[in-house]
Amino acid sequence: MVLAAKAIHNTLDAEQLFALLLEFLGGLYATGLNVVSFSSDGTEVEQSHQRLLVERADSQSVHMIQHPKGPFFKDIKIFIPVYKGHHIMLIQDSNHCRKTGKNNLTSGARLLVLGNYTAGYALMNQISKEPGSLLYTADVKLNDKQNDTSALRSFSADTLEFISTRYPNEVGEIMYLFIWGELVDAIQNRHITHIERIGMALRAYFFFQIWKAFKKKASSPTGRYFISPQAEDILNMVVHGLIGLVIITVITSHKAMVLHPFSLGYIPQKPASMSLENFASRFLISHF
Secondary structure (H helix, E strand, C coil): CCCCCCCCCCCCCHHHHHHHHHHHHHHHHHCCCCCCEEEECCCHHHHHHHHHHHHCCCEEEEEEECCCCCCCCCCEEEEEEEECCEECEEEECHHHHHHHHHHHHHCCCCCEEECCEEECHHHHHHHCCCCCCCCCHHHHHCCCCCCHHHHHHHCCHHHHHHHHHHCCCCHHHHHHHHHHHHHHHHHHCCCCCHHHHHHHHHHHHHHHHHHHHHHHHCCCCHHHHCCCHHHHHHHHHHHHHHHHHHHHHHHCHHHCCCCCHHHCCCCCHHHHHHHHCCCCCCCCHHHC
16 A cells, blocks of 8 residues: 655655654654554665665663574674664565576575575576476576566476486576575465475575675685675575564564565555556656
């Protein structure tokens, strides 16, 4: 449900967006609405104004998760900003996370090296040409970075099964598709418990953390053979965001709050946009 819309210029910086965010949150809290999550896309400006909310919150609720491989890795800290007495968690859109994972695999800019195995453009391009594959050639060659459906096909169970059956030795792609795909499934699956969600998310978190530590130990350039820094930030925000939301659900359990992670982020935005197009083929802010 669209509560409000505001036309803004694309030149706004993080400080200006942050001021609008505080005005918006203050208005919602004043009406008695309990906003518990805040999502934005992966651009630097958007992520910067999310960080401002953490840095300038009235206070923070900090929760620790002991790392199973300690003391080799630091414990996981979940920071939950508290603004005007309300806990609010920064999250990342799960569809955007999936597209980022797909782009890191198929753009050709990186060769992902996982131990003795690799994952990258070549195999994905090959299977897109084969009969029985769910992928289209355009999914790989055109590499539309904003195509949700293309990313969905790439991480689908059918694609994973296709590679596992026909190319069982291509362990790199199999591992990457399973781990990243399961992270998105931890958010979007409607038939699992929150404990299962957290387990799936932490598995992805630990996998990429150990992978990166291995690259550094082997003096292998992460800029060429590991996921991009932006992808790593998005992955971390998805994991921390999910865990933080479950914690908030427990904290506010006396308010009968129900958590549906699959309904958060930009997922409800597209149906809303399609509904607005029923009023005008080119919907403008003036139509509000």
